Amino acid sequence: MKTLIYEDIPHFYTLWRETCLQKYGAEKQEAEFIIKTFKTYPTAIKTVIDLGGGVGVHSNILAKNGYDVTLFDQSKKALKIAKKTNPKIKIEHGSFETINLRSQYDAAICMWSTLSYIFSETGRKHFYDWQKTHIKHLIILDEPNFYQYPHKFHKLYQGENKEYKMKIIRDWILSKKYLKKTKFVYEIFDKKKQSISIVKDAENQQYVTVKHLEEYLGEKWKLKYVFGDYSLNAIYEKNNSPRIIAIFYKNDK
Numbered sequence: 138m139k140t141l142i143y144e145d146i147p148h149f150y151t152l153w154r155e156t157c158l159q160k161y162g163a164e165k166q167e168a169e170f171i172i173k174t175f176k177t178y179p180t181a182i183k184t185v186i187d188l189g190g191g192v193g194v195h196s197n198i199l200a201k202n203g204y205d206v207t208l209f210d211q212s213k214k215a216l217k218i219a220k221k222t223n224p225k226i227k228i229e230h231g232s233f234e235t236i237n238l239r240s241q242y243d244a245a246i247c248m249w250s251t252l253s254y255i256f257s258e259t260g261r262k263h264f265y266d267w268q269k270t271h272i273k274h275l276i277i278l279d280e281p282n283f284y285q286y287p288h289k290f291h292k293l294y295q296g297e298n299k300e301y302k303m304k305i306i307r308d309w310i311l312s313k314k315y316l317k318k319t320k321f322v323y324e325i326f327d328k329k330k331q332s333i334s335i336v337k338d339a340e341n342q343q344y345v346t347v348k349h350l351e352e353y354l355g356e357k358w359k360l361k362y363v364f365g366d367y368s369l370n371a372i373y374e375k376n377n378s379p380r381i382i383a384i385f386y387k388n389d390k
Contacts, residue, residue: 140321140340143191147215149303149325150192154249156296156303168198170367171246171277174384177361177369178244178275186242186272189233189251193219193226200225207242234260236267244275252278253317253342261345265353276358276385282365282378283344286311302326315344347383359388 142153155161175182183205187196190208192215200206200223207227208219216228229238233255245268255261268276286309294305302325309319321338345353351360365371365378373381 140338141336142338143215144212145214146336147192147212147218149301149323150215151194152296152298152301152303153305153323154194155298156294156305157307159294159296164194164198167248167367168195168202170364170369171195171199171248172202173369174277174362175244175275177384178386180243180274182243182275184242185244185246186238188245188247189254190219190246190248191215191251193222195246195248196226197223207238207240209236209238233264236264238267238271241271241273243273244277245272246277246279248277248279250280250342250344253280253344254340256341256343261353265350269354269357272387274387276354278350278383278385280344280381282373282375282381283311283315283317284375285379286317300328302328315346317342317344347381350383350385354385357388358385360384361386 142150155163185199185204185206187206187208189210190196191210191212193208196206196208196219207229208216209229209231210216211230211232213230216230219226220228234257255264288311290307290309292307294307296303304324306322307319309317311317319340323336323338325334325336347360347363360383362384363373364380364382364384365373366380371378
């Protein structure tokens with residue numbers, strides 16, 4: 138289950154993301170990391186599919202850097218925003234559990250925990266089976282380091298941009314099997330209208346271990362790196378790293 142931020146009100150996504158991260162413009166560092174990762178592969182990466190890319194925070198930067206980008210997402214509203222932001226981006230609508238695009242791509246990226254929105258084993262198997270046959274060279278799979286997450290969590294976040302101020306109350310419970318159930322309350326202040334709206338929201342996320350990712354992709358894909366943050370120097374450490382970013386190379390041998 139994804140939040141309303143992704144599905145119904147994606148025009149608030151960037152502010153929501155920056156408010157939760159408490160960092161502004163983080164997509165630039167993340168996109169730079171993606172590009173540098175592409176350049177580690179011996180064959181030039183030209184075509185990219187951004188799986189679950191939402192409003193296109195990464196796709197936009199990749200397209201501006203000359204990559205032929207296709208953005209795949211289940212939110213039509215988010216896709217519309219991405220296309221308006223950068224008409225060069227190709228868009229495809231659908232869900233991970235039923236993805237059936239015929240095209241092949243040099244690389245796939247699945248950033249910022251998006252892969253955790255699959256809840257059935259059948260859906261996960263289909264998603265990774267599709268990647269096995271439609272990605273030619275390299276796959277980036279990005280999750281938070283859920284091993285560091287507490288069982289229960291509560292926090293208030295605050296952020297703003299030119300149009301809105303946002304307060305977010307975030308509560309979650311994490312199970313032993315890494316299923317996280319989160320509730321949100323958003324207080325959104327419209328600076329122009331001088332009005333406040335309250336939105337209640339929720340999401341579930343099923344995190345996946347690197348071992349299981351290897352099993353899903355199979356022997357034809359090699360786990361080349363596991364990074365702990367958006368830097369090629371940030372080697373993953375279970376007890377310290379903020380992210381788990383698995384990089385897979387196609388094993389053609």
